[in-house]
Amino acid sequence: MTHAAVVPVLTIDGPSGSGKGTVSALVAERLGWRLLDSGALYRAVGYAAGMAGLDLSDADAMARCAQGTKIQFRSGEAGGGTRVLVNGHDATDELRTETAGAAASAIASMPSVRQALVALQLGFRRPPGLVADGRDMGTVIFPDAAFKVFLTASAAERAKRRYKQLKEKGLSVTLAGLQREIEARDSRDASRAVAPLRPADDAVLVDTTGMPIDEVVAKVLAVVQS
Numbered sequence: 001m002t003h004a005a006v007v008p009v010l011t012i013d014g015p016s017g018s019g020k021g022t023v024s025a026l027v028a029e030r031l032g033w034r035l036l037d038s039g040a041l042y043r044a045v046g047y048a049a050g051m052a053g054l055d056l057s058d059a060d061a062m063a064r065c066a067q068g069t070k071i072q073f074r075s076g077e078a079g080g081g082t083r084v085l086v087n088g089h090d091a092t093d094e095l096r097t098e099t100a101g102a103a104a105s106a107i108a109s110m111p112s113v114r115q116a117l118v119a120l121q122l123g124f125r126r127p128p129g130l131v132a133d134g135r136d137m138g139t140v141i142f143p144d145a146a147f148k149v150f151l152t153a154s155a156a157e158r159a160k161r162r163y164k165q166l167k168e169k170g171l172s173v174t175l176a177g178l179q180r181e182i183e184a185r186d187s188r189d190a191s192r193a194v195a196p197l198r199p200a201d202d203a204v205l206v207d208t209t210g211m212p213i214d215e216v217v218a219k220v221l222a223v224v225q226s
């Protein structure tokens with residue numbers, strides 16, 4: 001058994017807006033474990049490709065971009081939160097837009113892009129433990145994880161959450177438009193041939209519709225502590 005294999009992993013997968021990022025960060029903090037935001041990797045590659053003027057539908061170019069993009073997570077910054085540096089540039093805010101999410105979803109359907117990011121993701125598995133947030137954490141990247149959770153919520157609820165989040169940032173969005181984008185991304189992520197969005201057979205399903213964040217966090221911690 002390798003050293004990495006004995007480091008415990010909690011995978012938290014689910015569709016966009018189900019609360020994976022929020023819950024993963026809180027649970028990682030409570031456990032004192034490391035955090036992998038795998039969606040940020042796909043977003044970063046899409047962003048780097050856009051900055052380089054590459055064609056996002058060119059799978060070879062996207063794979064080369066995934067291999068060549070330097071992605072760094074920097075935590076402990078003033079104001080809290082983790083900053084994401086893409087090729088040395090702080091792209092945190094640009095990465096969180098719906099456009100970046102859609103670009104990430106599109107290139108994430110390319111097997112060569114996914115393959116290029118595997119080693120990077122496995123490298124996050126270091127003591128004392130890892131909370132891994134994404135779409136395929138429990139099914140493909142860490143199939144041997146000791147703890148697996150799949151978060152869901154209705155598309156209407158997820159659109160409301162995103163609407164509130166973006167309105168608070170002063171962005172001009174509509175609830176109906178956001179729900180359409182969320183449903184389109186769900187459908188693309190769940191229907192792709194490689195590593196589709198789906199719960200691992202051994203994942204605990206948590207429907208967070210109408211459930212406050214602290215309750216979701218308590219349920220996820222209970223999975224680890226049980």
Ligand SMILES: Nc1ncnc2c1ncn2[C@@H]1O[C@H](COP(=O)(O)OP(=O)(O)OP(=O)(O)O)[C@@H](O)[C@H]1O
Binds near residue numbers: 161216
């Ligand atoms: N249980 C909840 N109740 C209410 N709001 C929530 C809940 N969980 C998350 N939120 C809010 O919903 C928004 C989206 O959450 P978050 O970014 O964690 O989702 P996500 O699954 O990581 O989405 P994505 O895959 O698009 O990154 C945030 O504003 C967050 O505060």
Ligand SMILES: Nc1ccn([C@H]2C[C@H](O)[C@@H](COP(=O)(O)O)O2)c(=O)n1
Binds near residue numbers: 043109185
């Ligand atoms: N493990 C992952 C993580 C993310 N993706 C793709 C699909 C998502 O729509 C997109 C953005 O992810 P988010 O930041 O919203 O979690 O990236 C994936 O295919 N596999």
